[in-house]
Amino acid sequence: MLSRSRVVGLTAVVFALLGLGAVPASASDGGVTCPPNQPICVIVVTDPGGPGGGGHGGGGSGGQQVCKVAGSGEVVPCFDPVFGWWSNADGCYYKLLSPQPPATASEWDGHYPRGAIYAGTCLGGGGTGGGWRWFNTPPQGYGGATPTPAQLAQQAIDTMRLDGPAISLTLANGKTGLVGLPVWMWTQVSATTWGPTSARAAVPGMAVTATARARQIVWDMGDGHSVTCDNPGTRYTVEQGARSSPSCGYVYSRSSASESGHEYSVTATTTWNVTWAGGGQSGVITVTRNSTARLRIGELQVLVS
């Protein structure tokens, strides 16, 4: 430990001599940028006036406004479905918190119930990642660029709770299954595991409603095989004995003895189809969610005397 810290110290001296600085400063500094409160700093290459690499998200259909980072002149999309609207005033995206924090929250700073609290996502490196901020009137640029209906649909999806399958297997609870014996796979059916579930997102003048329905579950059985079921599966009951699942099942051909923990790791991925409509348009967005479970499969030993 002692020698380790000496090595670190020596490295620091060497870098200091080279003028690199052992721990880069918190702000942008000659291409070195430290993302807010991340453990590492990176070297960035800036392309002023370029598309900014933003690509997706677009500027919305508002058009006229140009959104830029003050220092570098990089262009950013004026609206982002997750971050909200860009403010040229301070180089942050802002999104109104919904619901608003309680009146006791320190961010109100005595202003409650005047104004509102927004979540700021700020570009520029350094210690300014954003956080909750109080504004008496909406921040500059807020609501300026109109999101496209598809972006609003994404926003609606963000507010939905869509989960992976609530995995149920015939051989749950640590019991050992057997090679050659049918395994039944199913998910408990609820609004968050199979749908349908709906959500709405709106800006002044436009509203989009999105409805999510599960289309299929792909069961990766952990032995290199996968099974695709376009249904939630059938719940196993003891009366079924050793019968195969009528809707979603599998039979292992080798034991899980050589797997880590002597168990197969089963991953079930639900594909959600989200249909949305609003703003004179409609579309379908696909979303996936997964969950995992572990399953022990043993081999039936037959003794021949």
Next chain:
Amino acid sequence: MAAYEAYWAAQVKSQANPKNRQDPNLAKYSIDRALTDAQATILLYRQHGIQMLGEPTHDAKVTAFDPGPPPTVTITDCLDSTHWKPVYVATGKSALAPGQSPRVVVDSTATLYNGRWVIRTSVAHRDRTC
């Protein structure tokens, strides 16, 4: 602690593909600075064509508890980013600034908000190795 693990897992997932939409667990398990710092990082990497590959390891402990309200837990972590590296998406070359310790102290607070434990702040002390 479950919220802390989920928060970092969501950061790792989101930073692996900054051009994609961020992992939904990020907004589920963090609020305020912890969330917007993570989002600002995704935004920065998206703008500059950087992605983080691999994953860090943690040595996190609960170091303080304040009954509140709201109840707040302080978590101290020694984060090791030896196997979690920034690269340029276009070239695959390292984007890591030189002269950094891979192991730094990360101080975080978790709080009960809207009936759920979430991470509210998470500050990596790049000048404190561990």
